[in-house]
Amino acid sequence: MTDPVSTGVPAGTQAPNRPEQEAGPASSAPPGTTLSEQREAGLVGDAWRQLRRNPLFVIPAIFILIVTSMALFPSLWTSKDPLACTVSGGLSRNAPSAEHWFGTSILGCDYYAQAIYGARTSMLIALVATIGITIIGGLVGVLAGFFGRWTDALLSRVTDVFLGLPFLLGAIVFLTIFKNRNEWTLAAALIALGWTVIARIMRASVLSSKHLDYVQAARALGGARRRLVARHILPNAIAPVVVYATIALGGFISAEATLTFLGVGLQPPAVSWGVMIDQHDGYYHEDPWLLAFPVSLVVGTVLSFVLVGDALRDALDPKLR
Amino acid sequence: MGRYVIRRLLQFIPTVFGALFLLHYLTSVAIQLTGNPVRALFGDRMPPESVLRNLTERLGLGDPCLEQPFSPCLALFTQRLESIFLHFDFGTNFSERPVTDIVAGAMPYTLRLTAIAISFELLVGISAGVLAGLRNGGFWDYWLKISTVLIISVPVVVLGVVVRDFVNLSFGNWLRGLEAVPDAISRGVFAPTWTPNYPLASLIIPGLVLGALQLAATARLTRSSLLENIRADYVRTAWAKGLGQGRVVGIHTLRNSLIPVITLIGTDIGALMGGAVVTEGIFNVPGIGRQVFAAIFTGETTVVIGIVTLLVLVYLIASLVVDLLYAVLDPRIRYD
Numbered sequence: 001m002t003d004p005v006s007t008g009v010p011a012g013t014q015a016p017n018r019p020e021q022e023a024g025p026a027s028s029a030p031p032g033t034t035l036s037e038q039r040e041a042g043l044v045g046d047a048w049r050q051l052r053r054n055p056l057f058v059i060p061a062i063f064i065l066i067v068t069s070m071a072l073f074p075s076l077w078t079s080k081d082p083l084a085c086t087v088s089g090g091l092s093r094n095a096p097s098a099e100h101w102f103g104t105s106i107l108g109c110d111y112y113a114q115a116i117y118g119a120r121t122s123m124l125i126a127l128v129a130t131i132g133i134t135i136i137g138g139l140v141g142v143l144a145g146f147f148g149r150w151t152d153a154l155l156s157r158v159t160d161v162f163l164g165l166p167f168l169l170g171a172i173v174f175l176t177i178f179k180n181r182n183e184w185t186l187a188a189a190l191i192a193l194g195w196t197v198i199a200r201i202m203r204a205s206v207l208s209s210k211h212l213d214y215v216q217a218a219r220a221l222g223g224a225r226r227r228l229v230a231r232h233i234l235p236n237a238i239a240p241v242v243v244y245a246t247i248a249l250g251g252f253i254s255a256e257a258t259l260t261f262l263g264v265g266l267q268p269p270a271v272s273w274g275v276m277i278d279q280h281d282g283y284y285h286e287d288p289w290l291l292a293f294p295v296s297l298v299v300g301t302v303l304s305f306v307l308v309g310d311a312l313r314d315a316l317d318p319k320l321r
Numbered sequence: 322m323g324r325y326v327i328r329r330l331l332q333f334i335p336t337v338f339g340a341l342f343l344l345h346y347l348t349s350v351a352i353q354l355t356g357n358p359v360r361a362l363f364g365d366r367m368p369p370e371s372v373l374r375n376l377t378e379r380l381g382l383g384d385p386c387l388e389q390p391f392s393p394c395l396a397l398f399t400q401r402l403e404s405i406f407l408h409f410d411f412g413t414n415f416s417e418r419p420v421t422d423i424v425a426g427a428m429p430y431t432l433r434l435t436a437i438a439i440s441f442e443l444l445v446g447i448s449a450g451v452l453a454g455l456r457n458g459g460f461w462d463y464w465l466k467i468s469t470v471l472i473i474s475v476p477v478v479v480l481g482v483v484v485r486d487f488v489n490l491s492f493g494n495w496l497r498g499l500e501a502v503p504d505a506i507s508r509g510v511f512a513p514t515w516t517p518n519y520p521l522a523s524l525i526i527p528g529l530v531l532g533a534l535q536l537a538a539t540a541r542l543t544r545s546s547l548l549e550n551i552r553a554d555y556v557r558t559a560w561a562k563g564l565g566q567g568r569v570v571g572i573h574t575l576r577n578s579l580i581p582v583i584t585l586i587g588t589d590i591g592a593l594m595g596g597a598v599v600t601e602g603i604f605n606v607p608g609i610g611r612q613v614f615a616a617i618f619t620g621e622t623t624v625v626i627g628i629v630t631l632l633v634l635v636y637l638i639a640s641l642v643v644d645l646l647y648a649v650l651d652p653r654i655r656y657d
Contacts, residue, residue: 157332161339164633166595172617173344173625177351254476258599261478262614277479284486295479303474310470 047315057311060304067301070119078110082117082271085109095289102293106279107268114271115293121272122298125183125190126252132191133198134245140195141202142237145210146229156203163196168258175264183272186265190252201244205237212236239316243309250305257298273298325648329641338402340633341626345398348622353390357382358620362415381412381623405630412623414616420627423612431608433521434600435593437528438535439586446536447582450543451575457548465544469537477596481530481603489513489526514605527604531597535589542585546578553577580650587643591636 051057070077087108094104102111144155162170174189175181209215215232223232253273259265260274261281268275273294280290352358359377360368368376377383386394404410411420453465472480493511496502509522516523550556551574559569598610605611609628616624 157335157339160332160336161343164336164340164637165343165629166592166632166636168598169595169613169629169632170344170347172598172614173347173351173629176617176620177347177354179355250474254474254478257476258478262599262602263618277482281482284482285490291482295483298476298479299474302476303470306470306474 047312050315051311054311054315056307057315060307060311063300063304064308067119067123067297067304070116071123072120074116074120077116078113080110080113082109082113083269095287103287103289105276105290106283111276111290111293114276115273115297117271118273118276118294119297121183121266121270122253122256122274122301125187125256125272126249128184128187129190129194129252129255130245130249132187133195133248134241136191137195137198138202138241140199141204142206142229142234144199145203145206146225146233152203155199159196159199162193163200165193167193168262171255171259172262172264175259181265181267182270183266186256186259189259190255194248194252197248198241198244201240202237205240206233209233209236240313242316243313246309246312247306250302250309253298253305254302326645329644333637333641337633337637340637341402341630342398344626344629344633345401346393348625349387349394349397350391352382352387352620352622353392355620357387358622359415361620379417380415401626405627411627411630414621414624415619420624423624424609424628424631427607427609427612430515430520430524430606431594431597431601431610433524434528434531434597434606434608435590437525438532438593439589441529441532442536442539442586442589446539447543447579450540450582451547451570453540454544454547454551454578455570462544465540469541472533472537477530477534477599478603480533481527481600484526484530485513485603515607524606527600527606530604531593531600534596535585535593539582539585543578543582546581547574550574550578577651580647583650584643584647587639587646588636590639591632594632594635 085105085108092104092106092108094100096103096111100110100112102115105111105114140155140159144152144159170193171189174192175185178185210233215228218228218232256265256272257274257277260272261278263278265278266272266275268279276294277291277298280287280294283290357373357377359373359380359382362376363373374383384394384397386392386397404412409421411424413419414423449461449465453462456462489511490513493507493513496507496511499507505519505522508516509519510525512519512523514523515527553574556569556574559573564573594609596610597606597608598614600606601608601610602614609632613625613628616622616628
């Protein structure tokens with residue numbers, strides 16, 4: 001019963017890959033599993049072959065890896081403590097030098113160490129928020145798209161309600177609930193207001209793949225709901241979500257900077273790129289590097305995520321090949 | 322079409338109430354968890370209990386449910402809805418100035434700012450998109466790709482601060498030193514922040530900053546939409562008939578390509594008015610965004626709810642109009 005279901009799938013969706021697949025698995029074992037594994041490898045493998053030749057993917061991906069390593073292992077990059085600050089002997093707002101590569105901040109802290117440790121906070125907030133919106137938005141979207149009817153009506157209205165609140169204003173109101181704000185409350189605010197777009201994307205892709213022939217075939221053959229969603233609908237619907245999540249990750253890094261700048265984000269003992277921008281906004285004329293370093297890190301990281309997202313979109317969409 | 326409009330309106334009503342309830346709940350929880358904001362009016366002095374209670378009552382925050390953490394305060398919510406929608410009474414701020422008055426004073430600035438931002442998007446975004454779309458893979462196309470990705474990657478805070486410091490202050494100071502430049506430009510357009518002496522001229526640069534982000538989206542959408550249409554059969558027919566380039570591109574292709582762009586701009590109106598918080602803050606424009614931002618911090622819940630209600634309504638009505646406009650502009654779309 002299961003064999004025809006899963007062999008029917010790759011034939012319908014991945015016509016170009018058929019010769020490759022037919023070469024392999026004809027021999028042994030349950031053909032269903034081998035085939036669908038190869039099918040996934042086919043899409044991902046094709047995408048990877050295209051991506052690694054694209055400089056607009058490779059260069060930003062390397063930059064993201066560098067920033068991620070700063071966030072994970074800051075001690076690899078600097079041995080200084082970002083909060084060991086001194087203002088004695090005119091050490092505040094020093095220009096970059098051999099000892100302090102990025103100079104020192106308004107409070108006399110080593111600016112390079114702050115930039116490295118700031119990556120951890122900024123990336124953590126963005127990553128947690130992205131995972132959160134993907135889970136919540138994905139779940140809402142799949143439920144609404146798959147079950148339709150009143151589930152769809154209800155969930156779509158809830159999505160509309162959250163979408164109706166302006167993102168920034170909603171986040172500010174949400175953050176005033178908390179007396180003490182840290183990276184987790186920031187991520188919670190971003191999740192609470194950011195999940196709607198993923199839900200809409202997911203709902204639309206589930207709706208469009210729900211009625212495709214191979215899904216109907218699997219349903220006619222008695223495939224369970226969970227299996228239908230997990231094996232047949234999700235793999236086809238996930239690409240646009242991955243692309244959006246990549247770009248959103250970058251967006252959340254600038255959202256952290258924006259909310260911190262507005263005074264509802266992190267506060268000075270915390271170290272993040274947003275705090276660095278916020279603290280040194282007033283010294284643009286005297287010491288422009290104080291703004292230039294965190295700004296270039298934020299812009300570079302966001303830019304990298306946008307470029308990687310664009311490249312993924314091109315690579316994961318077979319229609320564009 | 323008629324049935325679709327009715328269905329959309331029926332969906333519209335619960336969405337508005339849902340958004341208002343969400344806002345009401347968030348602001349109530351903020352009061353429940355952080356304490357009565359009226360107390361902050363007295364600074365470090367301790368007001369007599371009766372004075373505090375009277376004032377709290379008068380400012381509409383006397384409901385006992387505001388002291389029970391996470392209570393949804395449904396009674397207060399219905400009371401608020403009633404006074405907003407039946408009596409058009411949005412309450413007052415802490416100095417007892419009616420919220421409608423505050424909105425009326427601040428709205429013109431935000432509207433002008435939004436208008437400047439949208440015209441900038443339309444003019445520059447569409448022409449850049451058309452230029453890039455017509456020369457797919459050419460110089461302008463790459464230039465557009467690079468510049469839009471760059472603009473998208475710059476947080477609006479950073480863009481605002483850099484433009485204010487670099488263009489308005491540094492370049493503006495240099496302009497102000499020159500005799501030949503008229504004041505309207507050196508002290509108006511390039512004023513460091515908004516100034517009451519040149520209320521419109523000094524809104525131009527903040528408007529451009531506000532529009533910059535969506536500009537990139539507009540340009541990209543115009544380009545991809547144009548590319549899609551330029552290969553369509555009817556465009557080939559138009560070429561084959563021997564029509565000139567101006568007519569084929571300007572009338573046949575562009576008009577059809579602009580349909581999705583118009584919907585984007587429509588939904589932008591609401592987003593821009595909300596997004597003006599940052600731009601108005603950086604450039605000191607006394608608009609809606611600054612008012613609501615200040616009110617959030619002082620805990621003037623009625624002001625927050627009043628202004629955001631208005632923004633939500635504008636946003637939802639704009640998206641409704643855009644949806645309906647879509648059907649008018651593109652007769653292929655049938656809703657029934």
